[in-house]
Amino acid sequence: MESPNRNVKSALNPTGASLLGFLMAGPKTGWDLLQAIDASVGNFWNVTRSQVYSELKALTAGGYLKEGKEQSRRKQPYSITASGRRVFKQWLKNEPGPELLRLPIALSVFFGQHVSAAELAGFVANAQVRHRQQLHVYQALLESSKAADPNCDDTVLQLGIAYETMMLHWLKTVASRTALGG
Amino acid sequence: MESPNRNVKSALNPTGASLLGFLMAGPKTGWDLLQAIDASVGNFWNVTRSQVYSELKALTAGGYLKEGKEQSRRKQPYSITASGRRVFKQWLKNEPGPELLRLPIALSVFFGQHVSAAELAGFVANAQVRHRQQLHVYQALLESSKAADPNCDDTVLQLGIAYETMMLHWLKTVASRTALGG
DNA sequence: CCTGCTACAGTCCTAATTGGAGTATCTATC
DNA sequence: GATAGATACTCCAATTAGGACTGTAGCAGG
Numbered sequence: 452m453e454s455p456n457r458n459v460k461s462a463l464n465p466t467g468a469s470l471l472g473f474l475m476a477g478p479k480t481g482w483d484l485l486q487a488i489d490a491s492v493g494n495f496w497n498v499t500r501s502q503v504y505s506e507l508k509a510l511t512a513g514g515y516l517k518e519g520k521e522q523s524r525r526k527q528p529y530s531i532t533a534s535g536r537r538v539f540k541q542w543l544k545n546e547p548g549p550e551l552l553r554l555p556i557a558l559s560v561f562f563g564q565h566v567s568a569a570e571l572a573g574f575v576a577n578a579q580v581r582h583r584q585q586l587h588v589y590q591a592l593l594e595s596s597k598a599a600d601p602n603c604d605d606t607v608l609q610l611g612i613a614y615e616t617m618m619l620h621w622l623k624t625v626a627s628r629t630a631l632g633g
Numbered sequence: 634m635e636s637p638n639r640n641v642k643s644a645l646n647p648t649g650a651s652l653l654g655f656l657m658a659g660p661k662t663g664w665d666l667l668q669a670i671d672a673s674v675g676n677f678w679n680v681t682r683s684q685v686y687s688e689l690k691a692l693t694a695g696g697y698l699k700e701g702k703e704q705s706r707r708k709q710p711y712s713i714t715a716s717g718r719r720v721f722k723q724w725l726k727n728e729p730g731p732e733l734l735r736l737p738i739a740l741s742v743f744f745g746q747h748v749s750a751a752e753l754a755g756f757v758a759n760a761q762v763r764h765r766q767q768l769h770v771y772q773a774l775l776e777s778s779k780a781a782d783p784n785c786d787d788t789v790l791q792l793g794i795a796y797e798t799m800m801l802h803w804l805k806t807v808a809s810r811t812a813l814g815g
Numbered sequence: 816c817c818t819g820c821t822a823c824a825g826t827c828c829t830a831a832t833t834g835g836a837g838t839a840t841c842t843a844t845c
Numbered sequence: 846g847a848t849a850g851a852t853a854c855t856c857c858a859a860t861t862a863g864g865a866c867t868g869t870a871g872c873a874g875g
Contacts, residue, residue, distance in 0.1 A: 464860065465737070472744045482824055495739035499862055504825060525824050525869065543748050547737030547756055549763075551833090555647070555729030557677035561789050562654045566725050574729055581731075606810065607743045610803050617799040621792050628788065646831060664853055681833055686854060707840055707853050733862085 463542050466498055467506045471515060471531055471539035478519050478530035481507055490592070492607055494585070494614075510535065560625055572629050579622045586615035644695075645724050648680055649688045653697060653713055653721035660701055660712035663689055672774070674789055676767070676796075692717065742807055754811050761804045768797035 463471070473479065473487050481503045488498050507529055510516045515535030519528035531539070556578045563571050589611040596603050645653075655661065655669050663685045670680050689711055692698045697717030701710035713721070738760045745753050771793040778785050 466860080469740060472740075472747070475744075475747065480824080485824095492739055492743045495734050495736040496743075497733055497735060497861085500825085501827075501863080502861065505827095527825085540747055543741065543744055544752060546759065547741045550737070551679055551733075551735040552677050553647075553679055553733040554677040555732070557674055557789055557792060558651055558654075559725065559729045561674045561678075562657075562725055563786075563788075565654070565657065565722055570726060577728065604745075606745075606807055607739055609806065610739060610742075613799050613803050617795050621795050624791065625788055648831080662853080667853095679832085682854085683834075683856075684832065687856095709854085 463538060464506075466502055467510055467515075468539060468542040469496060469498065470503065470506055470510065471535050472543075474516065474529060474531040475536065475539065478528040480526045480528050482526070483528075494611055495607070515539075556622075563629070568629055572626065575622055575626050575629060579619060579626070582615050582618045582622065586612065586619065589615060645720060646688075648684055649692050649697075650721060650724040651678060651680065652685065652688055652692065653717050654725075656698065656711060656713040657718065657721065660710045662708045662710050664708070665710075676793055677789070697721075738804075745811070750811055754808065757804055757808050757811060761801060761808070764797050764800045764804065768794065768801065771797060 469488070469492075470484060473484055479487065484503055484507075485498070485500055488496065507516065511518060511529065515532055515538055516529045517532055519530055521527055556574060559566065559571065559574050566574075589608055593605055593608050593612070596605065596608070651670070651674075652666060655666055661669065666685055666689075667680070667682055670678065689698065693700060693711065697714055697720055698711045699714055701712055703709055738756060741748065741753065741756050748756075771790055775787055775790050775794070778787065778790070
């Protein structure tokens with residue numbers, strides 16, 4: 452059993468570590484962090500709102516962050532400490548673990564025999580819309596960030612585009628198979 | 634918005650529902666289920682061992698499953714009840730929810746500026762190996778299932794192949810960028 | 816000025832899920 | 846019949862997901 456006192460060398464959890472990473476670039480509020488994550492790796496690294504705020508508190512308690520003074524409104528900015536930077540860099544040295552995917556649409560297709568063809572086709576069509584939208588989002592993001600800085604790092608954006616493109620392609624084949632009488 | 638047919642409180646969680654789906658094809662033990670999931674949608678629908686057994690119990694308590702008699706060894710088979718079939722089919726009518734991805738390698742690449750190029754290259758190389766292996770697994774599976782039944786449904790396998798191929802392609806571009814001095 | 820509407824910022828709670836460590840139970844092999 | 850190793854399952858703590866809920870600020874209409 453661990454003592455509940457986590458102020459000594461407490462291991463970072465993945466969410467906390469990624470928050471530290473985003474704060475390396477400068478102070479942010481919890482809200483800012485959510486926006487920043489959503490606009491970058493969000494699709495490949497899900498982080499939920501409720502957890503951000505509790506993690507920020509835990510990280511502050513651990514000495515990895517310190518609170519800035521509130522701006523107008525209820526914005527509580529956090530900035531990373533030297534200890535936070537150190538721990539984050541250390542955490543990043545860990546071999547990235549296995550991927551975790553949960554694609555409900557894949558399950559629906561897998562169990563397609565138990566769904567009416569019309570319903571399945573509807574699910575697929577909706578998924579196509581969502582993925583097309585997300586693809587446009589990535590493409591717009593790519594364009595605007597290239598406009599701001601032609602040398603900017605678009606590696607993760609490229610992953611997003613590749614992923615959405617792949618899904619759209621797969622959904623198209625599913626749609627045609629379904630139409631043929633799945 | 635709500636259907637009036639709500640008498641069977643569908644407190645089915647996603648994992649439980651998918652277990653019901655796998656049991657539609659016939660009785661299985663918890664272990665069998667794990668194997669079956671792992672060999673089919675496992676990569677797009679993560680389900681963890683510990684949860685399978687507790688879900689099986691919960692589903693049994695809910696009347697959706699009933700236990701068969703233990704075979705040799707400690708194999709406890711479960712079979713789906715009429716109520717279970719009904720609830721599963723109902724659950725499948727739900728619009729499949731948003732996708733959930735967690736790709737630690739994407740995070741490592743995103744924070745690549747804080748990792749040494751050598752370490753990052755190592756991570757990428759390892760990921761390439763893993764994805765190449767998984768691609769081979771899918772390809773072998775496709776071949777053997779086509780051999781057994783040329784008309785079998787390979788839709789989800791195709792997704793697997795497309796996903797691994799896409800990731801390998803992306804990893805290759807990351808590797809070359811990293812080599813250039815990321 | 817007051818009211819209602821809406822977007823913003825954060826809190827709180829519970830169910831679901833993960834990730835192991837631990838416990839038997841069988842099979843084979845000597 | 847001891848024991849090594851694969852098989853089948855149990856248990857628990859930490860993490861995550863997903864909302865419902867509480868305020869606050871800015872603004873439009875009356």
